[in-house]
Amino acid sequence: MTKPIPQINKFMTTSPHTIGSDQTLEQAKKIMHEFSIRHLPVLNAGKIVGIISEKDINFLSSFKEIDLQKEKVEQAMTLDPFMVNADTLLDGxxxxxxxxxxxxxxxxxxxxxxxxxxWIDALRAMNELFQTRLK
Incomplete structure (x- = not known):
């Protein structure tokens, strides 16, 4: 008997930290450092408008003309982030x-x-599936 493929909501990180699109890149960097995370969903009036990553901020900080204390998240975020519903199957x-x-x-x-x-959540999911289904 095979077990069903779990939904993403079983392995996702719930209630993720977010940042407003009008906040500075420095504020985004501080949040990521404080909570040891690499991605921040970007909101505007409660609506998802993008995502910014630690990699994005590190890349931008390599340019001397960019001031992380002045530049806004909306200027550096990725628009139209990959989004799925909570009941989407994990394999796809x-x-x-x-x-x-x-x-x-x-x-x-x-x-x-x-x-x-x-991808950290994906590795945790893989480990759990190995431990519970393949042992």
Whole structure:
């Protein structure tokens, strides 16, 4: 008997930290450092408008003309982030993340952000599946 493929909501990080699009890159960097995270969903009036990563900020900080204390997140974020519904099956998401080299997926329910699924979450899911289904 085979077990069903789990949904992404079983392995996602719930209630992810977010940042407003009008906040500075320095503020985004501080949040990421404080909570040891690499991705921040970007909101504007409660609506998901993008995502910014630690990699984005590190790249921009390499330019001496860019001041992280002045530049806004909206100027550096990735528009139209990869989003899925909370009941999306895990296998398809992991395949798409691998094929497109996507570091994180935003998870929504009724158009509200409910989670984030990163490659770290994918590795945790893989470990749990190994431990519970393949032992």
């Amino acid at each position: 998401i992991c395949m798409e993340m691998a094929e497109k080299k996507i570091g994180s997926v935003l998870v929504k329910d009724n158009n509200k952000l409910v989670g984030i699924f990163t």
